[in-house]
Amino acid sequence: MKKPLRILIVEDSEDDTLFLLRELERGGFEPVSERVDSLQSMASALDRRGWDIIVSDHSMPGFGSLDAIRVLKEKELDIPFIVVSGAVGEELAVKAMKAGANDYVMKSQLTRLVPAIERELQEAWDRRSRRKTEEALQRSQQELSDFFDHAAVGLHWEGPEGTILRVNQTELDMLNYSQEEYLGHGIREFHVDEGVAEDILKRLHGGETLNNYEARLRCKSGAIRHVLINANVLWENGKFIRSRCFTRDITEHKHGEEAVAYLAAIVESTDDAVMGTTLEGTILSWNAAAERIYGYAADEVKGRSSSILIPPYRPDELPELYARIQRGERVERYETVRLRKDGTAIDVSLTLSPIKDARGKVIGISAIERDITSRRREEEDRLKLIDELTVALAKIRTLRGLVPICAACKKIRDDRGYWQKVELYVAEHTEAEFTHGLCPDCRLDLYPEYPVKP
Numbered sequence: 001m002k003k004p005l006r007i008l009i010v011e012d013s014e015d016d017t018l019f020l021l022r023e024l025e026r027g028g029f030e031p032v033s034e035r036v037d038s039l040q041s042m043a044s045a046l047d048r049r050g051w052d053i054i055v056s057d058h059s060m061p062g063f064g065s066l067d068a069i070r071v072l073k074e075k076e077l078d079i080p081f082i083v084v085s086g087a088v089g090e091e092l093a094v095k096a097m098k099a100g101a102n103d104y105v106m107k108s109q110l111t112r113l114v115p116a117i118e119r120e121l122q123e124a125w126d127r128r129s130r131r132k133t134e135e136a137l138q139r140s141q142q143e144l145s146d147f148f149d150h151a152a153v154g155l156h157w158e159g160p161e162g163t164i165l166r167v168n169q170t171e172l173d174m175l176n177y178s179q180e181e182y183l184g185h186g187i188r189e190f191h192v193d194e195g196v197a198e199d200i201l202k203r204l205h206g207g208e209t210l211n212n213y214e215a216r217l218r219c220k221s222g223a224i225r226h227v228l229i230n231a232n233v234l235w236e237n238g239k240f241i242r243s244r245c246f247t248r249d250i251t252e253h254k255h256g257e258e259a260v261a262y263l264a265a266i267v268e269s270t271d272d273a274v275m276g277t278t279l280e281g282t283i284l285s286w287n288a289a290a291e292r293i294y295g296y297a298a299d300e301v302k303g304r305s306s307s308i309l310i311p312p313y314r315p316d317e318l319p320e321l322y323a324r325i326q327r328g329e330r331v332e333r334y335e336t337v338r339l340r341k342d343g344t345a346i347d348v349s350l351t352l353s354p355i356k357d358a359r360g361k362v363i364g365i366s367a368i369e370r371d372i373t374s375r376r377r378e379e380e381d382r383l384k385l386i387d388e389l390t391v392a393l394a395k396i397r398t399l400r401g402l403v404p405i406c407a408a409c410k411k412i413r414d415d416r417g418y419w420q421k422v423e424l425y426v427a428e429h430t431e432a433e434f435t436h437g438l439c440p441d442c443r444l445d446l447y448p449e450y451p452v453k454p
Contacts, residue, residue: 002030008045009077010056010385011066012037016107020055023229028115038063042071046312052078052124053117058085058104069100071157078127082121084113123307154227154247162187174227176247191387192216192224198230204233204243226254271412273348273369276355279362281306281318292370293348304369309338311345314439325354325365347376407421 005024011017015036036042037060037216045051056065065083072081081091083096083104093104102123103116127295148155153170156164167182175182175190188197196215201208210231215226231245267274273290277283278446281304286298294309301308314337321331331352339347348369404413411419414428 005029005031006050006052007031007033008042008051008053008054009033009035010037010060010065011035011043012057012063016057017363017382020106020110020113022115023110024117027117029114029117037452039067039071043075046071046075046077046341052121053080053082055084055113056258058083058096065101065410066099069096073100078124080117080124080130082113082116082120097417106113151246155248156182156245156247158187158201158243158245160201160205160242160364162197164317171184171247174219174247175217181220190217192218200229200231204231205240207233214250224251225249226251271370273367273371275306275367275369277306277367278363279322279364281322281365284364290369293340293346293369294338301339311337322365325352326362328354328362330354337339338369346371346373348372 007024009017009020009142011020011381014035021031029156034045036045051207054068056068057349058065065081065085065284069081074078080102081100083093083101085104086107087367092095092196098103101118105112105116141379148166151168151170154168156171156173157331159165162419164183164185164187172182186197187200191197193216200210200215210229213229215227217227219225226249228250229245230248231243234241252372267287270287271289273289273292273293274285275283276285283301284306286296286301288300291297292397293395296308305317310425317336321334324331328450331350334350335347336348336350339345351368353366353368354362355366357363404420405411406413412422412425414425
């Protein structure tokens with residue numbers, strides 16, 4: 001019965017490859033092979049599948065056995081490497097062996113190839129066996145003492161059915177359980193949401209690695225902790241040994257997200273335009289009120305400069321305001337003019353604030369803009385009315401106090417000492433106007449021929 005052999009052949013000659021495979025078949029092997037002739041194709045072949053052995057020609061155009069050995073080392077793979085070449089002198093053979101080749105065979109002596117492969121396969125198996133034993137011992141010591149007990153995040157092991165096999169103190173403190181209350185219990189007991197534990201186990205059994213899997217765990221007190229779970233499985237010979245689960249508490253972060261969502265809802269529901277920009281004025285956020293006030297949809301302005309709202313006759317306003325923000329200042333209730341999408345000018349009141357990162361560095365600008373066009377118009381109307389009333393009041397004059405009047409001619413002496421007819425004096429000091437006529441007595445005296453009708 002032929003022995004299966006997965007062999008990667010580094011060779012640029014198809015004919016030489018066929019001779020090599022024929023020799024392996026005569027030697028009792030059933031080879032599954034792939035031929036590569038460049039660094040890239042070899043690296044891809046190594047990533048794609050596992051190989052029992054690598055056979056390489058020593059010299060090819062642009063690529064050779066020394067290059068192939070270097071690729072193998074970079075990937076840290078323990079695969080026997082045999083140089084098979086038609087032009088390997090003793091010096092080159094020694095150089096290849098020092099570089100990491102396990103053996104070399106002349107193409108003219110291919111009968112040596114099968115024994116060499118059998119020997120190297122056995123030695124490789126022995127090395128892997130020893131390495132597994134050493135790694136198992138090292139794993140049992142380091143994982144339990146260093147990684148597990150000193151982990152800064154919650155950590156536990158689960159058996160194939162979800163039974164908690166081991167837990168560190170960080171996770172116990174997170175949920176406020178004792179070792180006795182946690183170890184040996186099924187993880188389902190601590191998950192708040194039904195079906196989550198089953199989903200996690202199903203994914204792990206399917207070979208999946210969990211990254212930031214969000215869940216809710218119940219504390220001993222009944223409080224609920226929001227957590228992110230990272231987990232993978234320790235497999236041995238295809239058997240599920242245990243899962244390694246990292247549990248990170250994100251309860252405060254979750255509450256922060258809820259607060260941010262609440263704040264975002266406020267921003268969207270306010271009647272003031274709220275926008276966020278870069279320090280250069282590029283619009284990053286744009287709320288519903290901004291759409292109503294300026295007539296632009298969010299998709300129309302995001303990524304554009306906020307200068308689209310500035311009237312052409314105010315070219316220096318924006319740079320001056322942004323310079324103040326970059327200095328960390330806050331601009332409050334700054335009244336100015338802005339342009340709507342349709343070109344209409346509106347009066348607005350601005351409040352600009354610097355947006356800072358965790359280190360206090362100003363990284364953007366928050367703008368709250370209120371349409372005060374109606375208020376400004378009302379103020380203008382009020383001022384106009386006041387002006388009109390002032391003018392009107394200035395024209396209203398009243399007569400008070402003693403007024404000197406001649407007993408004979410009835411002229412009145414004014415403030416300058418001049419005597420004026422009574423009608424002139426009254427006209428200058430009041431809003432009254434005179435119409436001329438005759439009283440009955442004067443008419444009778446002046447015109448007796450015209451009797452006065454009763």
